[in-house]
Amino acid sequence: MLDAPEVWLLAAGSAFPGPPIDNARLAELFGADDLWQQWVEVFLGTRTRHFAVDLETNEVRHSLADLGRTAAERALAGAGLAAADVDVIVLATSMPDHLMPTTVNVVADRLGIDGVPTFQLQSGCTGAVQALQVARQALVAGGHRTALVIGGDVCAKFLDVDLAPGKVKAADLVNIAMFGDAAGAAVLSTDPTPDAVAVRRLDLRLAGLGRESGHTVQWSGTARRDSDGPAVAEDYKAIEEIVPRMAVETARRVLDELGWADSRVDYLLPPQLSGRMTAKIVERLGLPGAKEISCVRETGNTGNALPFLQLERLLPLVGPGQCVLGVAIESSKWIQSAFALERPGAGVGL
Structure with missing residues (x-):
């Protein structure tokens, strides 16, 4: 029986929607006072975050597929590979753009990838590791050579800047301060590069x-x-x-x-x-x-x-x-x- 191939991490990439939003801007938008801003900085420790929603217009400017594609392109470029080199794609998210079509297949289409296995996992903070595990198994047991692994979330449906200042529930305001939007990607391969x-x-x-x-x-x-x-x-x-x-x-x-x-x-x-x-x-x-x-x-x-x-x-x-x-x-x-x-x-x- 042949030994299982070693799996290597070649590169990673990320994508964020729009500029960073600091706590002062959140407090201004949602009618929170200085004490709330101090609480966020002391008890959450989060200073900035990015949102897919334009805070001036309440328009959703970025989808998970948008961010996933950009992160994937950056990861592939970092690995010195092209989309045509990808043999399998795995995406993890708790907030897909739609129930159908799955976001992983929308990203694949935008990258120009076809004819490969694709997987989408529904999970939260451990989803990225789950996606890495699925991709690793595809490489070890499935005979594939290169896997593109993507993870991300876009919280647009949980952010409504049209609400009057001071009308946002306290629990929702905490979540607005705590969470942000982004996508990341990594390239796994059985064929290492010098920096893998x-x-x-x-x-x-x-x-x-x-x-x-x-x-x-x-x-x-x-x-x-x-x-x-x-x-x-x-x-x-x-x-x-x-x-x-x-x-x-x-x-x-x-x-x-x-x-x-x-x-x-x-x-x-x-x-x-x-x-x-x-x-x-x-x-x-x-x-x-x-x-x-x-x-x-x-x-x-x-x-x-x-x-x-x-x-x-x-x-x-x-x-x-x-x-x-x-x-x-x-x-x-x-x-x-x-x-x-x-x-x-x-x-x-x-």
Whole structure:
């Protein structure tokens, strides 16, 4: 039996809609006071985010397919590949543009890709890792050579700037401050480039048996809905208690399975729920020698895009022999995920 091929991460790319929106601008738009702005900066730790909605006109200017295509093109360019080189596409999102057609196939069409397997996953903060896992399996077991993996979310249906200042519900205002829109992409291949990093481990498991959901999102959204119930609901106390513990559990499991000591981890990509939560999780993970790669303070929580945004920042930094640990936790029904990467030493593994 032939050995399974090694899978390599070649490049990552990202796409954001419009300019960054700071907390002062949000407070102005939605009639929030200075205390709210201070609360966002201290208790969420998020300074800016991007929205697909034009805040001046309430017009949706960018779709997930728009952002996914741009992120994919940037990732392919970074890998030195063209769309014609892609053998399989996987996209993860919690907010597709439509129920049908699936966004992954719209992106494929815009890229000029046809005749390949495509997959779309419905998930939240762990969706990017799930997509990487599906793509890796397609390469290892399906005989494919190059996979394009995309993750992203566009929260347009949850943002209505036409509401009168001061009329936005407090819970909705928190979510507006916490979340943002973006897409990210990565290229996996069984054929490494000189700067590629090896995918050493992907770990995914449901951990929600008997637990109430920590995060629910209604399909109809806030801006265009027919009921008075909350469009987005979060159990912040449960998230604050459970997510750091789950992050430690999955990180420890991956390190133990690989036989990596804490000192082997040169870079840490922690969960990106919010700036404040990320800081708490990094402290709990206890890897003081690892350099943190985070973006949530500038981008907001962009869901399925986040690990790709982190990877784009990471890849130029990783040197020969260095190791990377990434962790993502989803509170919708409590999912743990992690991944481990390694850039082999000079002349090793290529």
